[in-house]
Amino acid sequence: MSAWTALLLRDLRLARRVGAGAELGLVFFLILVSLLPFAIGADQRFISRIAPAFLWLSALLATLLGLDRLLQADEEEGVVDQFLLSGTPLELLVLAKALAHWLVTGLPLSLAAPLLGLMLAIEPQAMAPLALSLLVGTPALTLIGLIGAALTVSLKRGGLLLSVLVLPLTVPTLIFGATLVKEAALGRPYTTPLMLLGGMTLLMLVIAPVSAAAALRHARQ
Amino acid sequence: MAPLSTPGRVPAPALAIRGLAMARGYRTLFRDLDIDLAPGQVLQLTGPNGTGKSTLLRLIAGFLRPDAGSIRWSPLPEDATPGECLHYSGHHEGLRDGLTAHDNVATLASLLGGDPGRAEAALIEVGAGPLAELPVEVLSAGQRRRVALARLLAAPRPVWLLDEPFTALDRDGQALVRRLIASHAQAGGLVIAATHQPLDLPDIRHVTLGGPAS
Numbered sequence: 226m227s228a229w230t231a232l233l234l235r236d237l238r239l240a241r242r243v244g245a246g247a248e249l250g251l252v253f254f255l256i257l258v259s260l261l262p263f264a265i266g267a268d269q270r271f272i273s274r275i276a277p278a279f280l281w282l283s284a285l286l287a288t289l290l291g292l293d294r295l296l297q298a299d300e301e302e303g304v305v306d307q308f309l310l311s312g313t314p315l316e317l318l319v320l321a322k323a324l325a326h327w328l329v330t331g332l333p334l335s336l337a338a339p340l341l342g343l344m345l346a347i348e349p350q351a352m353a354p355l356a357l358s359l360l361v362g363t364p365a366l367t368l369i370g371l372i373g374a375a376l377t378v379s380l381k382r383g384g385l386l387l388s389v390l391v392l393p394l395t396v397p398t399l400i401f402g403a404t405l406v407k408e409a410a411l412g413r414p415y416t417t418p419l420m421l422l423g424g425m426t427l428l429m430l431v432i433a434p435v436s437a438a439a440a441l442r443h444a445r446q
Numbered sequence: 447m448a449p450l451s452t453p454g455r456v457p458a459p460a461l462a463i464r465g466l467a468m469a470r471g472y473r474t475l476f477r478d479l480d481i482d483l484a485p486g487q488v489l490q491l492t493g494p495n496g497t498g499k500s501t502l503l504r505l506i507a508g509f510l511r512p513d514a515g516s517i518r519w520s521p522l523p524e525d526a527t528p529g530e531c532l533h534y535s536g537h538h539e540g541l542r543d544g545l546t547a548h549d550n551v552a553t554l555a556s557l558l559g560g561d562p563g564r565a566e567a568a569l570i571e572v573g574a575g576p577l578a579e580l581p582v583e584v585l586s587a588g589q590r591r592r593v594a595l596a597r598l599l600a601a602p603r604p605v606w607l608l609d610e611p612f613t614a615l616d617r618d619g620q621a622l623v624r625r626l627i628a629s630h631a632q633a634g635g636l637v638i639a640a641t642h643q644p645l646d647l648p649d650i651r652h653v654t655l656g657g658p659a660s
Contacts, residue, residue, distance in 0.1 A: 227556070228557045228558075230556075231562065232553070232557065235542075235545065235549070235553045238545065238549070239542065239544050239545065242544050242545070298542065301538065302538050302539070302540060302541060302542055302543075303537070303538025303539060304541075306509060306538075306540065307534075307540045307558065308557065309507075309529060310507070310529045310530065310532065310533070310558060311529075311530075311557045311558055311559070312526075312527075312559050313557070318557075445504075445509045446511060
């Protein structure tokens with residue numbers, strides 16, 4: 226088994242075993258969405274109008290959960306040192322970690338989102354596009370988070386700083402994702418935001434592993 | 447278990463350190479440091495606390511860049527970086543809580559180009575066989591140390607860099623470390639260990655850091 230697959234499987238096993246965020250992200254998402262009607266009241270039309278934006282915001286916040294420990298736990302235990310001695314480039318290893326994080330947070334969020342959309346009275350024709358937008362967009366959120374996690378890896382209480390660093394960078398993804406769902410709800414074509422969203426994810430796929438690896442190497446010096 | 451102790455297919459490269467200097471903060475830890483080490487040799491690093499033993503090992507491992515001087519390995523196998531030829535065992539064992547001892551060693555073996563199937567045999571070899579299926583967070587410090595040592599055997603690499611390898615180990619464990627070092631060197635491997643415990647080996651090399659303060 227290659228180093229890359231071994232690391233991916235290890236992270237998936239860790240996520241399953243310690244109750245470390247895998248289901249919690251989803252529960253957090255559910256709670257945020259069910260809080261909205263309490264805050265706004267029974268104005269169903271208004272809720273339905275802001276639902277795309279709110280669902281995307283909630284997904285963004287749920288993705289942030291657990292990011293602070295994404296690399297920190299490995300750094301503290303000296304596992305990142307072992308990554309550096311591996312024949313596999315650090316860039317690919319951190320990508321495996323990001324993929325594991327997305328598989329246990331972004332993917333379940335995307336699949337559950339249409340159900341939660343139902344609670345927010347989202348237009349029926351927007352349900353599939355909502356799941357699609359999250360499937361295409363949440364990898365970008367995880368990858369941006371990977372950079373933040375690498376930059377704050379040696380800070381003991383880096384979680385808040387990480388959010389402050391990461392959230393502004395997620396603005397384009399948020400705009401394109403929420404726009405996509407809004408357009409779909411109005412029955413309009415949403416190819417353009419989908420393309421831009423995919424473009425963001427591809428761009429981050431290139432930038433994030435390189436930046437995160439550089440940050441980890443620099444943290445040692 | 448002879449095959450477990452061999453340093454692998456790759457022969458150990460020789461190490462040549464020339465004019466190495468390193469400062470941490472405003473303090474110079476060492477300068478003009480020259481070390482030559484051939485395959486099959488064991489080097490013991492000593493020196494008072496804070497004189498740069500761990501820093502030197504991390505420099506040799508390639509985690510840090512020196513302020514001056516060079517660290518050369520030759521010959522290296524084609525396409526291999528120095529990091530791929532060495533094991534680094536530091537204060538942190540590289541074990542993740544939440545995984546069993548076996549899964550930890552198997553993952554590290556995969557990461558380091560070894561065979562995860564050897565994790566079990568390696569754990570038995572270091573006397574941690576009965577601990578294989580326990581999550582590492584329930585192990586004592588000495589038991590964790592043994593589990594950490596298992597990766598040296600599960601992923602054979604010619605160079606071992608050991609930072610305080612005796613920490614937390616009982617008498618048996620210390621004897622085990624001496625035995626592992628001796629057999630690794632005998633098989634043509636190269637070992638650098640930072641420790642004040644006697645290694646009890648014939649023709650061992652010594653380098654003491656922290657001469658007059660600079």
